[in-house]
Amino acid sequence: MAEHMLKDKVAVIGGGEKNLGGLLSKAFAEAGAKVVVHYHTSQKEAEETVRAIQDAGGQAVSVQGDLTDVASTRQLFDTAVDTYGGVDVAVNTTGMVLRKPILETTEEEYDRMFGINAKAAYFFIQEAGRRLEGHGKIISLGTSLLAAFTDGYSTYAGGKAPLEHFTRAAAKEFADRSISVNVVAPGPMDTPFFYPQETPERVEFHKSQAMGNQLTHIEDIVPLIKFLATEGSWITGQTLFANGGYTTR
Template sequence: MPSRSLKDKVVVVAGASRNLGSLIATEVAADGAHVVVHYNSPSSRQGAEQTAEAVKAAGGEAVVHEADLSRRVEVEGLFEVAEGAFGRVDCVVNTAGMVIKKPLTEVSEEEYDRMFAVNAKAAFLVMQQAARRVQDGGKIVTIVTSLLAAYTGLYSVYAGSKAPVEHFTRALSKELFGRNISVNNIAPGPMDTSFFYPAETDDSIAYHKSSAMNGELTKIEDIVPWVKFLLTDGWWLNGQTVFVNGGYTTR
């Protein structure tokens, strides 16, 4: 049976300056991967550099690069940096996202455009470049949301802008038949990170916690093993969205 190890693999982690992306970068480095640490804007640079230091401390090599993933030329530049630093790309994990919580009737056109730029267009462009650049046998993973399986208000433009990624994933996974490249999504429950809290109230936080089997929010430490699984022994899973959320939603 061929080895499914991450040792010496080149992994591009989009949105790696903090939270889940940062932990993924560090954990794959501990398994021997070389990591491209992506961040979106100057305000995230310090976090990205700290992630890169953690990658190196874990035994991996790291390169840090800023890119607006909603612009094709900058996504191309991210992959060019990866190839320039390490010679190839084996795996891509995209954790980038943006959330707005409000009634559909109150979402402005500007908010709509920004949400779809970050959650749908950026995911599309990353997947497109990954499909062109990833080595045969590679892996492409996108982080979406368990709200894709929820019957709820207030998250229309958030879940709605993540929903297209499922269709991108199904199509791309089929188009890459013959290259042994798997393409999947992971849909976490609400995560106990700085990404989650600004949009919520004490009451809504309590509700989200009560909806999972242990009465807690999803922890980033709960998601990383699933990411690593899809990058290694989970290679046969393809074209899927995996809901990793303690039963918060099911489908």
């Protein structure tokens, strides 16, 4: 089904320069998509990702921006439209993790966590909804803590929780244009974002809660996002938990 393939589609990847976003940018480009790689502060990684895509014969550009600033989000999509003529797929992998007890969390930390995990996610969905072509796909990165009952992550899980509601509302509001809107919620991922928040003992605990005694790998998540962007386009308004059976107690 040609309408579900990525060849010649335009994909905007929020946080597309490294880790999961970087691998996703390369995977989309390998499948034939033209990729707009967003980054906030990691310019070197963004340039390396774009160069790797171009060296492999693909098309990509990088765009700097702070997605907690709505004007930056608009500029990101402006670049996609100006460069490639439109947008077909928008994936937001950005987020910020903080593990801290409620009694020790400052107002500044609360505002920063909800800014990137909730506000930026909301306006990314909004702008994607304005710019996407019919039959477009919007995919946000959540967390399996949305379905968990744990300590320490009140502002992280709390900031990601609204994503489920944003997604369900957008799925209904954009349905007349056949735009699907979903959340992919990994378990704790084996990336540099995770380890500073945890002790070695807790890392081992998190591993023990998933199949294979391992954290979620970014290579496990990319195929699911690609599926939602192609053959899985009829799925909408959903949160897909991809975590190896991860649970907390």
